[in-house]
Amino acid sequence: MGKFGVKKRNLERQMVVDFAKRMDMAVVNTYFPKREEHRVTYKSGGRSTQVDYILCRRGNLKEISDCKVVVGESVARQHRMVVCRMPLMVCKKKRSKIEKKTKWWKLKKEECCEEFRQKLRQALGGQVVLPGDWETTADLIRETGIKVLGVSSGRKKEDETWWWNEEVQDSIQKKRLAKKKWDMDRTEENRQEYKELQHKVKREVSKAKQKAYDELYTRLEAEGI
Secondary structure (H helix, E strand, O other), X not given: OOOOOOOOOOHHHHHHHHHHHHOOEEEHHHHOOOOHHHOOOEEEOOEEEOOOOOEEEHHHHHHOOEEEEEEEEEEEXXXXXXXXXXXXXXXXXXXXXXXXXXXXXXXHOHHHHHHHHHHHHHHOOOOOOOOOOHHHHHHHHHHHHHHHHOEOOOOOOOOOOOOOOHHHHHHHHHHHHHHHHHHXXXXXXXXXXXXXXXXXXXXXXXXXHHHHHHHHHHHHHHOOO
């Protein structure tokens, strides 16, 4: 405890000091020289005292540059606000690396599936029967999958995209192309096209979300949830 307290110490205040000693903490209010008006935390009628405190670990006390009572600001009835100034270090969260994966889900589309079959036959040299060496076959399948289907970016998607559908994806792709076109040639026509596609993307996203929620509610009602 510092030397800048207010008046005598009663039983309750001694309990605060004992607690601070046991926990190796400091009563911050008492370490900064202030006028009594900026140390008094409770004032009622002709009585004034210090009953509200800020505690911190003694090792962190050197990081606090100021502590005082804000006169005129009350937190509860007749209790003044106690504030302290200290720096806060914000640690930047590192993005976790996500393994890039082959987009095997594209095989649901018939045209992708057929292209994959043709490329795989070419990689196998036109053989109908797969080679006996499974490791060699697996490597050929993986390599063909990467060439035909592509791989994911490896970036984590922060947004909730479970409602994503082909219409939204198509609209966003067109909007990106329009943006590139406008960046290369800043004409009013290109700008208008880009703006219209922006509005279209917003409409498609709204429709996709509403459709997804409607399907979810219907499924929950059917299951009696």
